[in-house]
Amino acid sequence: MCGCFLVYRQTPLTAEECTRERRNFHCVSNILQGANASALEKEIGPEQFPVNEHYFGLVNFGNTCYCNSVLQALYFCRPFREKVLAYKVQPRKKESLLTCLSDLFNSIATQKKKVGVIPPKKFISRLRKENELFDNYMQQDAHEFLNYLLNTIADLLQEEKKQEKQNGKLQNGSIESEEGDKTDLTWVHEIFQGTLTNETRCLNCEAVSSKDEDFLDLSVDVEQNTSITHCLRGFSNTETLCSEYKYYCEQCRSKQEAQKRMRVKKLPMILALHLKRFKYMDQLHRYTKLSYRVVFPLELRLFNTSGDATNPDRMYDLVAVVVHCGSGPNRGHYITIVKSHGFWLLFDDDIVEAVFLNKLKCRKSVQKIWETVVRS
Numbered sequence: 001m002c003g004c005f006l007v008y009r010q011t012p013l014t015a016e017e018c019t020r021e022r023r024n025f026h027c028v029s030n031i032l033q034g035a036n037a038s039a040l041e042k043e044i045g046p047e048q049f050p051v052n053e054h055y056f057g058l059v060n061f062g063n064t065c066y067c068n069s070v071l072q073a074l075y076f077c078r079p080f081r082e083k084v085l086a087y088k089v090q091p092r093k094k095e096s097l098l099t100c101l102s103d104l105f106n107s108i109a110t111q112k113k114k115v116g117v118i119p120p121k122k123f124i125s126r127l128r129k130e131n132e133l134f135d136n137y138m139q140q141d142a143h144e145f146l147n148y149l150l151n152t153i154a155d156l157l158q159e160e161k162k163q164e165k166q167n168g169k170l171q172n173g174s175i176e177s178e179e180g181d182k183t184d185l186t187w188v189h190e191i192f193q194g195t196l197t198n199e200t201r202c203l204n205c206e207a208v209s210s211k212d213e214d215f216l217d218l219s220v221d222v223e224q225n226t227s228i229t230h231c232l233r234g235f236s237n238t239e240t241l242c243s244e245y246k247y248y249c250e251q252c253r254s255k256q257e258a259q260k261r262m263r264v265k266k267l268p269m270i271l272a273l274h275l276k277r278f279k280y281m282d283q284l285h286r287y288t289k290l291s292y293r294v295v296f297p298l299e300l301r302l303f304n305t306s307g308d309a310t311n312p313d314r315m316y317d318l319v320a321v322v323v324h325c326g327s328g329p330n331r332g333h334y335i336t337i338v339k340s341h342g343f344w345l346l347f348d349d350d351i352v353e354a355v356f357l358n359k360l361k362c363r364k365s366v367q368k369i370w371e372t373v374v375r376s
């Protein structure tokens with residue numbers, strides 16, 4: 001269950017990207033200081049509008065903001081968008097969630113207008129057809145949807161690879177391993193997958209055993225008045241396994257007290273963090289929302305990495321935040337804030353607005369939105 005999640009992209013940016021971001025940074029600050037134009041296109045201005053970029057809102061088909069907000073976050077996740085658009089070019093395949101997504105992304109990317117609204121009708125009806133969980137007009141969980149979407153795409157791509165192999169289309173080698181783990185990795189894994197390592201140290205014999213686990217996103221617990229960094233630290237805190245939770249040590253051949261901790265072994269290219277704001281309250285017999293203030297940085301470094309992690313100092317840049325506004329898990333509304341070419345934009349179903357975080361004082365409305373973001 002999710003209240004909010006953040007998408008970080010690995011840095012550094014290329015030199016070209018940096019120049020562009022810096023140029024846009026100044027452009028937006030100038031625009032927002034002087035202008036009060038309401039229309040996004042006017043606000044950004046024709047000169048400054050990023051070339052080949054489109055900012056399109058998505059029509060809500062009855063509580064589909066959970067879907068719209070995730071789709072926008074993914075659209076502005078560049079490596080993901082590029083792969084989805086490239087999929088469109090491939091020979092026509094039978095309709096799937098991925099072909100529908102690819103058609104949707106393509107229709108945004110090829111619009112003549114720079115700003116507008118698009119109905120993601122085909123995608124939504126395909127989604128409702130494929131999974132009964134989403135086949136209704138109720139508010140759904142954005143994080144569950146993200147998970148479902150990424151896993152469905154990965155499964156589709158793996159199935160296609162398998163088919164291609166069976167059809168003998170892969171002629172790039174004489175011997176191919178049947179279940180080669182590398183060949184099973186799809187671009188969804190290349191973009192989002194990281195690896196956690198679960199280390200357990202027996203307190204009797206000191207032997208350490210570790211078990212790896214892949215993830216497409218990281219779910220972290222939230223606490224009042226904290227930061228993402230703090231939440232991530234909590235995620236990797238050492239846990240002592242004792243009494244009925246004792247651990248079976250292979251060395252001692254018996255159940256022993258042990259210390260367990262989880263660390264990141266492989267850092268993903270795109271890091272999706274999910275704040276667990278919806279918590280099951282035993283005494284209430286239902287989920288409630290933890291509306292704690294959790295500060296998140298625009299740049300993030302994961303420090304809870306394992307000793308053998310490759311690239312442990314990798315920096316991440318915040319590219320999108322999906323926010324749940326409202327008091328409980330079964331009501332409320334999802335919006336997304338994304339960073340595109342140095343602009344910060346707010347996507348609220350069919351509405352798209354420019355937001356400029358470093359100039360909060362300029363616009364009270366922006367400040368209000370931002371407060372919602374940090375508190376929800």
Ligand SMILES: [Zn+2]
Nearest residue numbers: 202205249252
């Ligand atoms: Zn032991």
